[in-house]
Amino acid sequence: MATTAVDAPAAPAPPPRRNRSRLTLRNTFIGWTFILPNFIGFAVLTLVPVVTLFYLAFTSWNAFGQANWIGLENFARLLTDGTFHTALINTGYYAVLHIPLTLAVSLGLALLLNHKMRGIAFFRTVAFFPYITSIVAIAVVWNMLFSPDSGPINQFLMALGIDNPPGWTTSATWSMPAVVLTSVWREMGYYMLLFLAGLQAIPRELYEAARVDGAHAIQRFWNVTVPSLRPTTFFVTVILTIQSFKVLDLILVMTDGGPGTSTLVLAQYIYRKGFEENDFGYASAVAVVLFFICLGLTVVQFLLNKRKEV
Amino acid sequence: MKRTMLTGAAALAAAALTLTACSGGDDTAGGGEGDAGNAENVDTITLAGWSLATTPEFQVLADAYNEQNPDVTVELQEYDATEYDTQMIADLAAGSAPDMYVLKNLKNFVTYQDGGQLLDLSDIEVGDEVNGVDAYTVDGATYAIPYRQDAWYLYYNTDLFDQAGIDYPDGSWTWDDYAATAEELTEALGGDALGTYQHSWQSTLQGFANAQDPAADVLSGEWEYLVPWYERIVELQDAGAQMNFGAVTTNSVTYQSQFGTQQAAMMPMGSWYVATLLAQQESGDAEQFNWGFAPAPQLDSSTTDNPVTFADPTGIGINPAVDADVAAAAKDFLAFVASEDAASALAEIGITPAITNDAVTETYFSIEGVPTDELSQFAFSTHEVRPENPVSADTATLQNILSDAHSAILSGTVSPADGIAEAMDRAQSEVLG
Numbered sequence: 251m252a253t254t255a256v257d258a259p260a261a262p263a264p265p266p267r268r269n270r271s272r273l274t275l276r277n278t279f280i281g282w283t284f285i286l287p288n289f290i291g292f293a294v295l296t297l298v299p300v301v302t303l304f305y306l307a308f309t310s311w312n313a314f315g316q317a318n319w320i321g322l323e324n325f326a327r328l329l330t331d332g333t334f335h336t337a338l339i340n341t342g343y344y345a346v347l348h349i350p351l352t353l354a355v356s357l358g359l360a361l362l363l364n365h366k367m368r369g370i371a372f373f374r375t376v377a378f379f380p381y382i383t384s385i386v387a388i389a390v391v392w393n394m395l396f397s398p399d400s401g402p403i404n405q406f407l408m409a410l411g412i413d414n415p416p417g418w419t420t421s422a423t424w425s426m427p428a429v430v431l432t433s434v435w436r437e438m439g440y441y442m443l444l445f446l447a448g449l450q451a452i453p454r455e456l457y458e459a460a461r462v463d464g465a466h467a468i469q470r471f472w473n474v475t476v477p478s479l480r481p482t483t484f485f486v487t488v489i490l491t492i493q494s495f496k497v498l499d500l501i502l503v504m505t506d507g508g509p510g511t512s513t514l515v516l517a518q519y520i521y522r523k524g525f526e527e528n529d530f531g532y533a534s535a536v537a538v539v540l541f542f543i544c545l546g547l548t549v550v551q552f553l554l555n556k557r558k559e560v
Numbered sequence: 561m562k563r564t565m566l567t568g569a570a571a572l573a574a575a576a577l578t579l580t581a582c583s584g585g586d587d588t589a590g591g592g593e594g595d596a597g598n599a600e601n602v603d604t605i606t607l608a609g610w611s612l613a614t615t616p617e618f619q620v621l622a623d624a625y626n627e628q629n630p631d632v633t634v635e636l637q638e639y640d641a642t643e644y645d646t647q648m649i650a651d652l653a654a655g656s657a658p659d660m661y662v663l664k665n666l667k668n669f670v671t672y673q674d675g676g677q678l679l680d681l682s683d684i685e686v687g688d689e690v691n692g693v694d695a696y697t698v699d700g701a702t703y704a705i706p707y708r709q710d711a712w713y714l715y716y717n718t719d720l721f722d723q724a725g726i727d728y729p730d731g732s733w734t735w736d737d738y739a740a741t742a743e744e745l746t747e748a749l750g751g752d753a754l755g756t757y758q759h760s761w762q763s764t765l766q767g768f769a770n771a772q773d774p775a776a777d778v779l780s781g782e783w784e785y786l787v788p789w790y791e792r793i794v795e796l797q798d799a800g801a802q803m804n805f806g807a808v809t810t811n812s813v814t815y816q817s818q819f820g821t822q823q824a825a826m827m828p829m830g831s832w833y834v835a836t837l838l839a840q841q842e843s844g845d846a847e848q849f850n851w852g853f854a855p856a857p858q859l860d861s862s863t864t865d866n867p868v869t870f871a872d873p874t875g876i877g878i879n880p881a882v883d884a885d886v887a888a889a890a891k892d893f894l895a896f897v898a899s900e901d902a903a904s905a906l907a908e909i910g911i912t913p914a915i916t917n918d919a920v921t922e923t924y925f926s927i928e929g930v931p932t933d934e935l936s937q938f939a940f941s942t943h944e945v946r947p948e949n950p951v952s953a954d955t956a957t958l959q960n961i962l963s964d965a966h967s968a969i970l971s972g973t974v975s976p977a978d979g980i981a982e983a984m985d986r987a988q989s990e991v992l993g
Binding site for chain 2: 312313314315330331332333390393394396397398399400401417418419420421422506507508509510511512514522525526527528529
């Protein structure tokens with residue numbers, strides 16, 4: 251290579267071009283070596299399973315032997331499967347409660363903890379703490395708090411004069427709200443952190459200008475904070491939506507889908523059909539439906555966001 | 561550029577699909593049938609087990625065999641206890657499963673058998689004394705050899721019965737007698753303990769119903785026979801003689817703590833609890849008190865001479881991917897597993913072996929601390945054990961539907977009749993229809 255470089259001046263026109271193409275090649279090669287480790291990981295652990303899943307959704311497969319191609323049969327079965335419909339409705343119900351509540355609570359927390367005051371780091375840590383605690387521990391402790399007879403929550407409600415406090419996780423009506431409350435409590439710290447980052451990126455001059463114009467606190471919140479937080483809010487909403495539709499672990503440990511099927515969600519239904527009933531083809535079909543729901547909702551959110559930006 | 565990436569990804573995915581599709585099924589020819597292998601060429605065979613530190617039965621079998629066959633070592637391969645089947649299915653599909661594996665429950669037997677993952681073991685000689693072989697027999701061929709056959713008993717705390725001044729179970733009880741005694745005990749004990757404790761598992765109720773009720777047929781999807789069983793336990797809950805289902809699930813109550821710390825005077829539970837209770841009384845995890853076990857209550861008095869109870873057998877099968885020599889060695893080990901020597905070795909550590917003849921019974925009751933009264937000995941040695949679940953591809957799905965009904969009824973969201981009717985509708989539309 252060195253000799254080429256030395257020889258180069260002798261022939262005026264072509265060498266620089268050859269050099270450039272060689273450089274491009276080298277850069278591409280270096281680029282690939284940077285991407286490759288990550289890409290192989292992604293391909294082996296995500297891409298291949300996802301593609302396989304799409305294939306399996308059109309088959310009947312019990313983990314051993316050949317997967318039999320059955321076309322759209324699994325999807326036709328979904329149309330008449332009452333338990334799938336229940337799981338779909340429950341998942342929607344969870345999302346509808348969970349998304350706005352988490353948004354409101356985490357934004358509220360972020361606003362509260364965005365002030366300069368003593369011990370602020372401590373309070374922020376406290377708010378973030380549930381997020382790094384084990385889900386199983388959280389589920390067990392909250393189940394005890396929700397216990398209908400001896401749990402502190404109902405004892406407190408009874409002390410307030412409520413004679414018939416809810417049965418929480420043991421009642422078909424209240425089990426989902428109970429799970430959502432626990433889940434909001436667990437996740438609020440994480441989203442609070444995202445909102446805090448967003449809040450701190452808002453230029454102080456905007457607030458000063460608003461103040462000079464005579465805007466009071468609420469007006470400053472609606473006209474400065476909310477619009478400036480839009481990228482953060484958008485990001486949080488998208489992530490929250492996907493997370494809500496994928497919810498599994500907390501429900502699995504807290505209620506196991508019960509009582510009856512009152513908290514059975516799509517992710518658990520997939521787990522049941524696949525790993526408990528060894529019906530992997532049908533489980534894959536449900537997973538494909540869940541995938542398209544998440545994809546659809548995300549696309550809609552992006553479109554709405556774009557329209558607002560314009 | 562984009563196109564190359566896409567083509568590459570597609571090729572990769574196609575390769576993966578071919579791999580996953582081809583890994584099972586076809587390679588069943590390698591093992592035993594036809595060409596008889598030579599077991600002498602093999603010095604190590606591997607066996608799957610779970611939680612080896614707290615489940616000594618696999619090592620006991622391996623050691624007992626090794627004593628008689630010093631040239632062959634049975635090496636244990638550890639799996640996670642709760643994810644056992646998921647991990648085993650993955651390993652079998654990937655071709656990395658051990659030579660022999662335990663069938664932890666009957667529910668998944670059909671998956672392995674139907675999927676061609678078990679060698680035909682019909683040529684192994686198994687004596688009539690071994691219980692549970694039928695459960696592993698499909699179309700006349702046997703696919704696993706049972707080494708352990710649990711049974712469900714009624715455990716009772718004699719100290720609490722004495723305190724209440726109520727007679728111990730005498731082996732003639734029906735479920736109505738049991739429920740009536742539970743209520744009497746609760747009243748007499750005045751808050752010190754409840755009359756009985758039935759754990760939240762669907763087995764504690766459906767297992768008995770399916771084994772004892774002549775009308776029982778899980779696979780038919782006709783489950784009206786379960787209604788009176790549920791009405792009985794709902795009444796017990798309402799009367800305060802049995803802990804509320806909601807309290808059990810929300811407080812993560814364990815059955816060991818309920819009976820072991822004298823919170824309940826009676827408890828229907830599997831035979832494995834004898835060894836657990838002895839160990840816990842010794843370690844201090846359970847309180848010191850006198851106890852015994854009686855045959856499980858019966859549907860009516862016609863079966864009290866030979867009480868009907870339930871529990872799945874635990875068997876060992878051979879991975880069909882092994883070569884003929886290993887298969888021959890594994891079959892030799894399984895023939896030992898079905899022998900009285902293996903049964904005695906298991907009885908010594910408090911496991912209920914698949915053989916319960918006089919010699920084994922004697923070994924079992926010579927363990928220090930095991931209640932030696934006549935009724936406990938009768939309960940151990942005389943009973944008819946029926947499998948908890950029928951072997952069918954639909955069992956797991958139907959059991960999940962029944963499990964939903966179980967939690968809905970016991971938590972009081974629906975009445976027993978409505979809950980069962982709803983479950984029957986689901987069974988019809990989702991599985992049988």
